[in-house]
Amino acid sequence: MSAIEGIARTNFAYLDEQTKRMIRRAILKAIAIPGYQVPFASREMPMPYGWGTGGVQVTAAIIGPEDRLKVIDQGADDTTNAVSIRAFFEKVANVAVTTHTRDATIIQTRHRIPEAPLSEGQVLVYQVPIPEPLRFLEPRETETRMMHALEEYGLMHVKLYEDIARNGHIATTYAYPVQVAGRYVMDPSPIPKFDNPKMDRSPALQLFGAGREKRIYAVPPFTEVKSLDFEDHPFTIQRFDKPCALCGSTHSYLDEVVLDDRGGRMFVCSDTDFCEERREAGHVGPLGVPA
Amino acid sequence: MTAEQPLLKVSNLSRFYGGRIGCLDVSFDLWPGEVLAIVGESGSGKTTLLNCVSSRLQAQAGRVEYRMRDGRLRALSDMGEAERRFLMRTDWGFVHQNPADGLRMTVSAGANVGERLMAVGARHYGHIRETAVDWLQRVEINTDRVDDPPRAFSGGMRQRLQIARNLVTAPRLVFMDEPTGGLDVSVQARLLDLLRGLVSDLGLAVILVTHDLAVARLLSHRMMVMKDGRVIEAGLTDRVLDDPREPYTQLLVSSILQV
Numbered sequence: 001m002s003a004i005e006g007i008a009r010t011n012f013a014y015l016d017e018q019t020k021r022m023i024r025r026a027i028l029k030a031i032a033i034p035g036y037q038v039p040f041a042s043r044e045m046p047m048p049y050g051w052g053t054g055g056v057q058v059t060a061a062i063i064g065p066e067d068r069l070k071v072i073d074q075g076a077d078d079t080t081n082a083v084s085i086r087a088f089f090e091k092v093a094n095v096a097v098t099t100h101t102r103d104a105t106i107i108q109t110r111h112r113i114p115e116a117p118l119s120e121g122q123v124l125v126y127q128v129p130i131p132e133p134l135r136f137l138e139p140r141e142t143e144t145r146m147m148h149a150l151e152e153y154g155l156m157h158v159k160l161y162e163d164i165a166r167n168g169h170i171a172t173t174y175a176y177p178v179q180v181a182g183r184y185v186m187d188p189s190p191i192p193k194f195d196n197p198k199m200d201r202s203p204a205l206q207l208f209g210a211g212r213e214k215r216i217y218a219v220p221p222f223t224e225v226k227s228l229d230f231e232d233h234p235f236t237i238q239r240f241d242k243p244c245a246l247c248g249s250t251h252s253y254l255d256e257v258v259l260d261d262r263g264g265r266m267f268v269c270s271d272t273d274f275c276e277e278r279r280e281a282g283h284v285g286p287l288g289v290p291a
Numbered sequence: 292m293t294a295e296q297p298l299l300k301v302s303n304l305s306r307f308y309g310g311r312i313g314c315l316d317v318s319f320d321l322w323p324g325e326v327l328a329i330v331g332e333s334g335s336g337k338t339t340l341l342n343c344v345s346s347r348l349q350a351q352a353g354r355v356e357y358r359m360r361d362g363r364l365r366a367l368s369d370m371g372e373a374e375r376r377f378l379m380r381t382d383w384g385f386v387h388q389n390p391a392d393g394l395r396m397t398v399s400a401g402a403n404v405g406e407r408l409m410a411v412g413a414r415h416y417g418h419i420r421e422t423a424v425d426w427l428q429r430v431e432i433n434t435d436r437v438d439d440p441p442r443a444f445s446g447g448m449r450q451r452l453q454i455a456r457n458l459v460t461a462p463r464l465v466f467m468d469e470p471t472g473g474l475d476v477s478v479q480a481r482l483l484d485l486l487r488g489l490v491s492d493l494g495l496a497v498i499l500v501t502h503d504l505a506v507a508r509l510l511s512h513r514m515m516v517m518k519d520g521r522v523i524e525a526g527l528t529d530r531v532l533d534d535p536r537e538p539y540t541q542l543l544v545s546s547i548l549q550v
């Protein structure tokens with residue numbers, strides 16, 4: 001991301017103060033109406049849309065010199081996307097960065113919620129590709145807005161019904177729809193449904209930014225977040241039959257890693273910081289080496 | 292029809308498209324369990340009237356009142372959007388001429404029937420599916436098609452599915468716009484037969500738009516004849532068809548009978 005060099009001397013956190021105020025107003029409104037998608041005038045950012053420009057704008061609007069930023073992509077701090085965004089904020093806001101969930105004041109994420117419990121005062125910023133959970137069956141925006149306004153959410157269950165009719169169970173595993181504070185139905189962004197329970201009554205503030213779609217929404221701290229389901233097909237999270245090969249964890253979300261071209265593979269924590277901390281604390285998995 | 296109070300009261304309903312008349316100054320009452328046919332040539336205002344009465348289209352003048360399940364007569368214009376939409380997907384049904392306008396073509400037949408149940412809070416998959424299967428049987432769709440999308444259905448099956456989707460919440464009033472319009476004659480006959488049975492079994496009140504007097508004859512108790520947006524003659528179906536009073540109706544009836 002060499003474009004960063006040229007913009008290093010622009011305003012703190014890249015966006016001008018006017019734009020930040022506009023985004024903060026959208027954020028405040030989003031917090032006041034949990035789960036409701038607030039339109040905002042999304043700006044061009046020096047990175048393509050798929051790179052989480054919505055999340056970046058939200059972070060830019062809330063970050064201050066005292067903050068400590070963590071950025072993860074699929075749970076890892078060291079993927080290209082996470083490294084670039086972290087470098088961007090180091091450059092344009094000169095903020096401290098960290099990979100430790102506990103030490104961060106702001107965590108920007110794509111596709112995961114950290115395993116370590118979040119605490120009061122922390123802010124989790126999600127990068128959102130498609131904010132509208134009703135979109136898949138109702139492409140008309142005027143109609144989906146009306147459905148949210150009137151709390152007409154039968155369509156969400158039509159989708160789950162189809163899932164069961166086709167697969168015998170609810171096969172949706174990512175972007176699993178939730179209802180926030182008993183009111184708005186929300187797309188939690190493409191996190192695994194494994195993470196859904198972490199959103200419920202989280203002490204952290206959760207902010208969602210969709211750059212291309214120009215929407216911001218929020219879950220304030222300690223807010224009820226319920227995953228939609230049927231009485232006879234209750235919501236369940238993914239289970240893994242093996243522990244993490246490196247740290248031995250049996251209660252974290254695991255990624256499959258291919259080891260060689262002879263079909264060798266292992267399952268390891270997708271949250272790299274969580275896994276490292278466990279190994280540092282002396283936990284060892286079947287394929288791991290003591291730290 | 293023995294009930295003493297009308298289910299629906301329509302008074303002086305008018306709708307214009309710019310300077311052109313859609314429908315003009317139409318008034319009528321509809322009684323519980325009654326089937327009212329609206330007939331007339333193409334362009335006479337049948338669809339406009341049906342859409343204004345069912346509040347799918349805004350009338351510029353006039354009033355539509357409906358007797359709620361609690362017995363109170365309420366003006367549709369006094370209801371909020373939420374209440375009106377709730378009424379439309381519970382106590383009312385709307386059968387479109389083109390089934391694609393009334394169905395979700397990409398989701399299964401079962402979900403199409405189950406949607407209204409889920410919209411009013413049904414949250415038990417097994418019960419929803421059972422009800423859907425039951426309704427497929429009632430509209431003579433093979434129950435092993437429950438997981439197929441209507442895209443894979445014939446025109447007649449689609450129309451029967453659209454009917455099941457509407458009736459699953461036990462509505463008291465169903466609007467139909469040329470429900471047999473696009474179908475082959477033999478398919479039409481079967482659908483009419485099915486509709487006649489369902490309407491009388493369920494005691495449905497129906498407002499049926501059709502340009503086909505034979506359909507009106509078969510299904511309706513009463514009919515209104517429209518011309519240029521106005522109702523020019525109304526009465527019991529047999530009376531209007533056997534003894535039309537207006538010259539225009541006489542022409543309409545005689546020209547149909549020649550076919």
Ligand SMILES: Nc1ncnc2c1ncn2[C@@H]1O[C@H](COP(=O)(O)OP(=O)(O)O)[C@@H](O)[C@H]1O
Nearest residue numbers: 308311312313332333334335336337338339340
């Ligand atoms: N959307 C519209 N815009 C303008 N004119 C319309 C529109 N819909 C219907 N009309 C006109 O209103 C009159 C009644 O049409 P319609 O209600 O569709 O009649 P029918 O259903 O009996 O064929 C016709 O003259 C038609 O051209």
Ligand SMILES: [Mg+2]
Nearest residue numbers: 337338339468
């Ligand atoms: Mg018409």
